[in-house]
Amino acid sequence: MELRVLRYFLAVARYRNITRAAHELLISQPALSTQLSALEDELGVKLFTRGHRQITLTSQGEYLQARALEMVKLAERTVANIHTDDIISGELTIGAGESIGMQRILDVAGGILRDYPDTKIHLVSGDASEMEQQLTKGTLDFAVLMGERPLERYNALRLPETNHWGVVMPTNAPLAQHATIAPADLIGYPLLISAQAQAAHRFQNWWGNLEPQLTIRGTFTLTFNAQLMVRNGSTLVLTFDHLINESLKDDLTFRPLSPALTEPIIVIWKPHTVQSKLALLFIQRLQATLPPTTERT
Incomplete structure (x- = not known):
């Protein structure tokens, strides 16, 4: 598959209309249709279902679109x-979950943006x-x-x-009077917990044999959305410290x-991979902010 043809395919998948896609790509509609038919022949599958006014992706087409x-x-x-060799430029993509500990990393990234105007930083959220x-896959550095x-x-690199x-x-919750929260304190309260923590059984040892008495009402991946559930009185949320959104600080508290x-x-980053100069600069600057005893593996 050629990248040029994949770009053609993505344009058609985006517009669901060959005429509009051809206009954007600055090629003729017959030429675009020919390229798409050739791609289907190459893959041996049908990528589109063609209607009178609009085309839709088949399941194989949806898979190809993502890839x-x-x-x-x-x-x-x-x-x-x-x-x-003498220019630092390009793009750096960093994926992370939500954490106040990202401040060190983003300070390093921000310094690079200030010092090298031909660079771009992309931040991707996820577990x-x-x-x-x-x-x-190579879509993150x-x-x-x-x-x-x-x-x-x-x-x-393990951060401090x-x-x-x-x-x-x-x-104003009664539990807010507690300085800390023990497992028994949560009995009778509906709870949302991190989906990643649930999959890893992260709290199993913490709450021990009290787990059957706890009321887990669901999971979350984005803390901000979960906090809205807390504000409307639906649940409490088990999450990391320092993540309460500024707009919610009057209504919510953390224990x-x-x-x-x-x-x-x-x-983390992939070993045995030739890093760009920008990626190497990021590693160098991040290491320079760390105490000498910081663990690197």
């Missing part, structure tokens, strides 16, 4: 990162599994993991900051867990 977006993005990033998958993960396949688990609750439960913050 083609990744391939085209990777090609564009590769081209953007190829420059002369650890999503970030690792994108790193493996770096992933930031919130929690322990197997690191044998990566180069890694840690995330502390706790409960977000209404400011840490007891016994304390913490997560490390680890930056």
Whole structure:
């Protein structure tokens, strides 16, 4: 498959109309139709269902659309990162979950943007599994993991900051009178917990044999959305510290867990890969902010 043809396909998939796609691509409609038919022949599948006014993607077409977006993005990033030896330019893509510990990383990224005007930084949000998958595919340069993960396949830097688990609750809730929250304190309250933490059974040891008495009403991936559930009185939320949105601080408060439960913050990238000058600069500057005893694997 040629990148040019994949771009043709993506334009048609976006507009669901060959005439509009051909106009954007500055080619004739018959030529575009020929290219799409040739792509279907090459793959041996039908990518579109053609209607009178609009075309729709088949299931194979939807799959190709997702993969083609990744391939085209990777090609564009590769081209953007190829420059002369004496220039720092190109694009850097960093994937991470929500954490106050990102401040160190974003300070480094911000410094690079200020010092090198021909650079761009892209921030991608997601849980650890999503970030690792994108790193493996090559659509991320770096992933930031919130929690322990197997690191044998990566180069890694463990940051000195840690995330502390706790409960977000209404400011006027009875539990807000507690300095810390023990497992027994949560009995009788509806709870939302992180989907990633649930999949990893992160709280199993913390709440122990009290788990059957707790009321888990669901999971979340974005803390801000979960906090809106807290504000409307639906649930309490188990999440990291320092994540209450500024607009909600008058209504919500955070109390840490007891016994304390913490997560490390680890930056990872693929080993045995030729890094762009921009990626190498990011690693160098990030390392320079760390204490000498910081662990690198």
